[in-house]
Amino acid sequence: MMVFVHVTVSVGWLGAGAANVVLAMTAGYxxxxGVREVPYQMIERVEDFVVIPxxxxxxxxxxxxxxxxKGRAEHRRGRGGRREPGGGAARGHDCPESEPSLHRICIAFGVRRPGARPTLRRSGS
Known part of the structure; x- marks a missing residue:
């Protein structure tokens, strides 16, 4: 949900910047x-009520x-960027390592063997 809010607000911010460009071009051309004054006033309003917030x-x-x-980037490789020994069975999942794309999807959805312990590591531990 937070990703959706972040992306939506970011796109709105970009849209407000594009609106300011159009208003500035309107004023410039x-x-x-007397007509030049209005787009500049509108730019101030858009900045105050949309761009800055x-x-x-x-x-x-x-x-x-x-x-x-935090910590999710280390899930596949472990610390130091080295691959953990033992393949998938040692990490507690049954994901096929022969197919890298399937392996990534399998890891992303958290497919685990019954009774396997999670191996997600936090930074600094």
Whole structure:
């Protein structure tokens, strides 16, 4: 759910930036000085009410996602980037290592032998 919120807010932030570009181009290519004023006022409103809050929401969402997924990157390789000895049976799953794409999917969905202990490691342990 947090990934959805983070991506949605990020896309909204990009959309607001694109809207500011269009407004700035409208102001730049308009010949009448009275009409040029309005797009610049709209840019200020979009920045105040969309761009700045979306930027902070994206930052906070990214930090929350980063902290909540700590340790998951080490699941396949273990510490130090070395492959753990013993293949899949030693890690407690029955995923086919001969097919790398199936192996990744199998690991991602957490297929385990009955009674096998989880091997997810946290950083620093």
């Amino acid at each position: 308009t010949a009448e000085p 979306a930027a902070f929401a994206t930052l906070v969402g990214g930090i929350v996602l980063g902290l909540s997924t």
